[in-house]
Amino acid sequence: MRIAKDESGSALHISGNLSIETAEELRASMLDLLAAASDVSLDLSAVEACDTAALQLFCSAGKTAQARGIRLEFVGMPDAVVRTALELGLPVGGA
Amino acid sequence: MAYNPVATYRQEAEELIAGIEQAVLSLGEGGDAEAIHQLFRAFHTIKGSGAMFGFDGIASFTHHVESMLDKVRSGALAASPRLVDLVLRAVDHIRELLAGSTGDEASLPPNETLIAAIEEFANGGRAAGSGLPEQAAPQADREPVGEQSWRIQFRPNPGLFSCGGNPIALFRELRKLGPCEVSAHTENVPVLDAMTPDRCYVWWTLTLRTGATENGIRDVFIFVEDESKLEIQCVSAETPAPEPDARAMVSVPLKRPADGIKESTVRVPSERLDRLVNLVGELVMNHSRLAQAALRHDTPELANPIQELERLVAELRDDVLGIRMLPIGNLFGRFTRLVHDLSAQLGKEADLVTAGAETELDKSILDQLGEPLVHCLRNCLDHAVEPPEERISQGKPRRAAIRLSAVHAGSHVVISVEDDGRGIDREAVRAKAIEKQLIARDAVLSDKEISNLILLPGFSTARAVTGVSGRGVGMDAIKRQIDLLRGSLSLATEPGKGTRVSMALPLTLAIIDGLLVEIGPDRFILPMAEVTENVELTAAERSRRNGRNVVSVRGELISYVDLRSTFGSGGDRPANEKIVIVRHEGERVGLVVDRVLGTHQTVIQSLGRFFRDIHVISGATVMGDGRVALILDIAAGVRLADRADESGAPKRKVRKQQ
Numbered sequence: 088m089r090i091a092k093d094e095s096g097s098a099l100h101i102s103g104n105l106s107i108e109t110a111e112e113l114r115a116s117m118l119d120l121l122a123a124a125s126d127v128s129l130d131l132s133a134v135e136a137c138d139t140a141a142l143q144l145f146c147s148a149g150k151t152a153q154a155r156g157i158r159l160e161f162v163g164m165p166d167a168v169v170r171t172a173l174e175l176g177l178p179v180g181g182a
Numbered sequence: 183m184a185y186n187p188v189a190t191y192r193q194e195a196e197e198l199i200a201g202i203e204q205a206v207l208s209l210g211e212g213g214d215a216e217a218i219h220q221l222f223r224a225f226h227t228i229k230g231s232g233a234m235f236g237f238d239g240i241a242s243f244t245h246h247v248e249s250m251l252d253k254v255r256s257g258a259l260a261a262s263p264r265l266v267d268l269v270l271r272a273v274d275h276i277r278e279l280l281a282g283s284t285g286d287e288a289s290l291p292p293n294e295t296l297i298a299a300i301e302e303f304a305n306g307g308r309a310a311g312s313g314l315p316e317q318a319a320p321q322a323d324r325e326p327v328g329e330q331s332w333r334i335q336f337r338p339n340p341g342l343f344s345c346g347g348n349p350i351a352l353f354r355e356l357r358k359l360g361p362c363e364v365s366a367h368t369e370n371v372p373v374l375d376a377m378t379p380d381r382c383y384v385w386w387t388l389t390l391r392t393g394a395t396e397n398g399i400r401d402v403f404i405f406v407e408d409e410s411k412l413e414i415q416c417v418s419a420e421t422p423a424p425e426p427d428a429r430a431m432v433s434v435p436l437k438r439p440a441d442g443i444k445e446s447t448v449r450v451p452s453e454r455l456d457r458l459v460n461l462v463g464e465l466v467m468n469h470s471r472l473a474q475a476a477l478r479h480d481t482p483e484l485a486n487p488i489q490e491l492e493r494l495v496a497e498l499r500d501d502v503l504g505i506r507m508l509p510i511g512n513l514f515g516r517f518t519r520l521v522h523d524l525s526a527q528l529g530k531e532a533d534l535v536t537a538g539a540e541t542e543l544d545k546s547i548l549d550q551l552g553e554p555l556v557h558c559l560r561n562c563l564d565h566a567v568e569p570p571e572e573r574i575s576q577g578k579p580r581r582a583a584i585r586l587s588a589v590h591a592g593s594h595v596v597i598s599v600e601d602d603g604r605g606i607d608r609e610a611v612r613a614k615a616i617e618k619q620l621i622a623r624d625a626v627l628s629d630k631e632i633s634n635l636i637l638l639p640g641f642s643t644a645r646a647v648t649g650v651s652g653r654g655v656g657m658d659a660i661k662r663q664i665d666l667l668r669g670s671l672s673l674a675t676e677p678g679k680g681t682r683v684s685m686a687l688p689l690t691l692a693i694i695d696g697l698l699v700e701i702g703p704d705r706f707i708l709p710m711a712e713v714t715e716n717v718e719l720t721a722a723e724r725s726r727r728n729g730r731n732v733v734s735v736r737g738e739l740i741s742y743v744d745l746r747s748t749f750g751s752g753g754d755r756p757a758n759e760k761i762v763i764v765r766h767e768g769e770r771v772g773l774v775v776d777r778v779l780g781t782h783q784t785v786i787q788s789l790g791r792f793f794r795d796i797h798v799i800s801g802a803t804v805m806g807d808g809r810v811a812l813i814l815d816i817a818a819g820v821r822l823a824d825r826a827d828e829s830g831a832p833k834r835k836v837r838k839q840q
Contacts, residue, residue, distance in 0.1 A: 107343050110379030118374050139349050143371055143384055151373040174350055176364030176386060 102133030132163025360392030470806030511539030566603030702753030742772030
């Protein structure tokens with residue numbers, strides 16, 4: 088997994104394989120992101136694969152944003168992520 | 183220490199295979215549902231973890247066996263000797279695969295013939311009953327059950343991810359059973375600040391439409407079921423299941439949680455335990471040094487803590503040694519298979535009956551016990567058990583029964599192998615012994631002494647050398663091995679009725695309770711377990727018996743060995759000596775020492791290779807003051823008494839009077 092921050096600090100570009108091993112790093116980065124601005128986005132278009140722990144984190148990020156009144160947008164859901172979410176019966180598209 | 187999952191898998195698979203062999207051979211005697219279920223579970227685990235650790239060859243092969251067993255479990259096929267044979271061949275093949283692959287490469291080709299045989303049994307099983315292997319369509323043959331809808335609630339253990347659980351894989355597995363709808367419940371997922379990312383907060387409800395039984399569904403969750411909450415409900419039963427399946431569904435899942443098969447255990451490499459035992463040993467030695475120092479300086483305020491320390495150390499010692507204890511059943515499991523194979527090879531029919539499988543023995547002893555027991559069982563099958571026809575003509579049941587049992591007796595475990603075969607032919611033994619010049623032509627020997635002759639090196643009465651035994655590596659090999667373990671071997675036989683070989687083994691090899699004695703300047707330890715009493719030997723008593731080494735203890739005459747002359751100890755003989763009376767294989771023998779000093783927790787240390795031919799001493803221990811005390815081997819001591827008698831005329835007749 089690789090995480091790159093936008094110059095503005097309001098967007099994260101996440102790529103590679105998201106798994107339980109990288110979950111803590113992803114959590115910390117998303118917390119930073121949510122603390123940085125009130126209108127942020129997560130770009131997942133370069134994500135190759137993800138596991139249950141990663142999806143659970145996105146779910147938590149959504150809840151956190153809502154609780155803090157921050158607008159969080161997921162950008163570019165790759166097929167792999169959508170498929171995994173469907174397999175797990177999780178709602179897709181930040182709904 | 184690096185954790186090696188592949189090694190762990192091998193180890194686990196070996197254990198599972200041992201369990202499978204035992205279960206499948208018990209099937210022959212009635213084929214109960216529990217044994218089938220156990221088989222299925224074991225193969226399922228081998229397959230599942232095999233795939234997880236890269237043993238793909240094993241996983242795909244095991245899959246065939248598993249499908250076959252599934253049909254037996256659902257009642258579509260009946261358990262039969264053919265099934266037993268196939269399962270045994272399957273575990274052999276899995277062993278080969280385990281030995282041949284390193285985990286990341288499939289180096290051995292799959293055994294196509296065996297797979298074909300398994301498939302044939304799985305598909306043609308019902309047809310085989312009528313004698314004609316009809317070509318049954320595999321698809322039509324699948325589940326005889328109609329489709330049902332199931333509601334599954336899966337609340338995983340929060341630690342699911344860290345134990346390798348993967349819901350994605352689980353649900354994929356479920357979808358193989360039939361169309362499945364998954365919906366996740368995320369209300370427990372906390373905000374990012376409060377979240378531990380490797381915990382699982384989500385839980386699921388699933389609706390599955392399948393022909394599989396509740397068991398089949400449960401098997402998908404087999405690896406995560408124990409820690410997670412799993413509820414499976416049947417929500418529709420449009421086509422009710424046929425009778426036998428309904429029964430299977432009720433009985434099996436009810437039994438499973440009650441059995442509590444999985445216990446919470448920790449795997450520890452045995453070297454670590456050995457190290458722990460060594461450390462406790464040093465602790466024991468240091469404690470006695472401390473105690474002696476305190477005594478020398480006469481400091482009463484140390485007395486209490488030292489006493490307390492002694493209690494704690496003793497407790498620690500017992501616990502540590504207890505950890506190394508393993509039930510002997512693990513070992514017994516292997517033999518069911520051995521007897522099955524050997525009797526087929528020899529054209530004999532025999533069943534192995536085991537008792538006392540839960541008896542525990544120190545792991546290091548258990549590890550060295552396999553070989554002598556295999557020898558024993560081979561002897562039984564080869565020499566003692568008669569061919570079926572001969573048994574029938576003698577009015578015995580056609581199948582011989584070989585009893586393998588283990589039982590606690592004091593500080594020993596007695597393991598015996600008992601058969602109902604032809605017994606030991608004493609005349610043949612005698613003739614052979616004379617031929618080999620082991621005894622004189624006119625020697626007068628008791629029955630027991632004659633049968634004990636076969637324990638001598640190189641003794642075999644078998645007329646022909648067979649592939650199984652009779653190469654002269656006979657009972658003496660067993661005896662030597664048992665002696666090494668500080669155990670003793672005895673034989674009882676009745677011609678025509680059977681033979682019993684008993685091995686008495688100490689519970690542990692590391693630390694024993696000993697009796698500390700002194701002869702001149704030297705100290706010796708006698709294993710406490712074999713000491714029965716101490717009596718005084720006065721100079722007057724000694725001379726009254728005219729130099730015969732016999733003493734009368736409460737009316738019983740007991741011969742004794744003078745250890746002072748055995749070891750050539752210096753110093754003067756005290757006026758009153760002590761005789762420590764030990765019991766060995768039912769005989770009582772006295773050992774004469776200068777003084778008895780008391781009990782001593784003895785940490786046994788081996789003397790090393792240079793001293794291995796000294797049989798009278800089985801080891802040494804370091805005393806509190808840094809001196810070394812030798813540990814006497816009682817069995818060898820008794821033999822010493824025997825030898826002394828041979829040179830010194832008829833003293834030893836005493837023994838035979840009892």
